[in-house]
Amino acid sequence: MSTAPTIAIVGAGLGGLTLARVLRTHGIASTVYERDASPTARDQGGTLDLDEESGQRALSAAGLLEEFRELSRPEGGELRLLGKDASTVLHSPAPEGGGDRPEIDRSALRGLLLDSLPRGTVRWGRAVRAVAAPPAGRPTLTLSDGGTVEADLVVGADGAWSRVRPLLSDAVPVYSGVTMSDGRLEDVDTRHRALAELVGHGSMFALGDERAVVAQRNGGGRIRVYGAVKVPEGWADAEGAAPEAVTKRLLDLFPDWDDALRALITDTDDPLVLRPVHALPVGHRWDRVPGVTLLGDAAHLMSPFAGAGANLAMLDGAELAGAIAAHDDLEAALTRYETALFPRAETAAALSAANLIGFLSPDGLRIARDLFASHTSNSGDDTR
Template identity: 55%
Template sequence: MTTPMTPVTIIGAGLGGLTLARVLHVHGIAATVYESDPSPSARTQGGQIDIHEEDGQRALADAGLTDEFHAIIHEGADASRVLDKDGKLLLDVPGDDSTARPEVLRGDLRQILLDSLPAGTVRWGRKVSGVRSLGGGRHEVTFTDGTTVTSDLLVGADGAWSKVRPLLSDAKPAYTGTTFVETYLHDVDERHPATAAAVGKGAMYALAPGKGIVAHREAGNILHTYVELNRSAEWINDIDFTDPAAAGTRIAAEFEGWAPELTALITDGETAPVARMIHALPDGHRWDRVPGVTLIGDAAHLMPPSGDGANLAMFDGAELGSAIAAHPEDTEAALTAYEQDMFPRSARFYEDARDIIDICLGDNAPTSFIDFFTGGPGPEGEREAQSRS
């Protein structure tokens, strides 16, 4: 069987990989993206995310998709409320529809990137089973169906459990001690009016030391919830998530005595609860230059969720695409330029990501979160206030 050669091979059709492919396309450079999902609609693409002016929006501008991005913004979704466990309102920040950090659905954002690429750019249903170096900066990618491709330039955009990362680094993601349990409520204004009122028009945070309920109103009258818990891996693994009712009851028990309009986000969930165990790579993860291969997004710098992950992945993709375009005859110069900027850029966010978890679930929650949001005591609050100004 003949193994095809692809000049730029991207593993993973997430936001980072697609942004890279699009920026390359803008510069007239062909790329092929291989994705394990069988189709674009094979699974949901996560919830609502805010796209930051300084990185995510810059990446979309480089991709020539600013107008398309503005068309999918969920107006008013940047409103935020903080409640205590009894449902009492502690902080209410109305949305201002500014362009600094507008909210969009991850799936809608992915779709405008997919729509911007030539037909056939993304090859669906191609799950990677292994990658090996052929020397001279060339690499062979093997898929679970037995087919292979050889690449002059291989980019791992394949997330936390990247198959490409071992070519560059021995680092493996480690559990951080925090798990988010994901649930959904639908038709909330009609079917769950008390809970809908508690959440409001945007995001709602009900936080306490070691646990919290965070919900976001999404387009289509949906409440998307992440139940946040500082628990051991053994505690999480002891819950049978194949039994949705029992799993929901077990998670809700951690919030005994909380307001029913808050616990309804767990007990009344209309989809099976899904545990998202939060993993991270070592702080400041980096590697020595290896010819012909690099990483972007979570494959390069997996860290706890802090609102920056999607933005960093897209910015990585845009910056790598621009570097490749700037060095059309010298792949190594392009990869060196990209990594020299990416390593210190991503390193700055590791500390922020750890701080966010502590602010939300540490001993001083929810006061620490309110201070963070309003620019109250401490450098974290000052930093957040500046970012929202």
């Protein structure tokens, strides 16, 4: 691009930061407006496995693949699938060298991207309150402090409840019928040894009764535990009072499950956080609006059941940056980016929706076993 455009990115999640970083590798500056007050203002969540074709491709474009490999946890590729009685249905050891989807703690990945950006690129504590895109003229952000920012390009990388998306689309995330609980166990090799052994070094899925308990080993001696249950929307709010009441009501949904699996829910070191799972319609897309686009969850929020959201957000960021660098005309760049984005996101969103339904169906254990077995080369060793 001959004259660099002014680029305002809303949201310093993995997608927005990847965009800023890859733009930077092409010598294009951008500014990221982030609601959080600082990089450590909020827990960044658990572990992610980065796919060769998406997350890793984005890191390669960002020039950060080697650093990623150093931070990744190859042993995190171990996979266990259990029944509700904690019996092993499938056990796949971590592939040699971590395989093609190495695990990394989300906080480490975000730190890697942040450290690769010039100081001042991210404006912390600058929430975007509104965005306007006049038919003639440049899009404008209004920040929470009342200030305004005009830019040639505004990118909504602001996640599920994007403030930028309404400029492009009327779509809103819809509750999937599934609510997840999110809890942490700390210092597990000392304080929760039996649970650490049950979970292993990677991911453990226990499925049954149209419910799930998923536990993932993280770095720093932590385990992250997710419960998944089918409950009406608002169930979380109704239970919102005391954390103990929420844990008890959740546990009541796993009455005859093995004690160790129940302990994964009750023994967390912090109160459980409930996360209703929402998704945008599969195939969400929009008509071109000059100077505005979306990436990541803002564009294609989907359930976590395909392990694709963060990977795609990063790939979106890398591809958008590449398109901007390759075109003199910004609109041509956005058209190229969105033309590839829409079908890619649709495929992943459809898979994620199908997995959510399948894993939490009466036949969920068999469906998960067949899917995992097809993904793991040596699963036959220990599959029944």
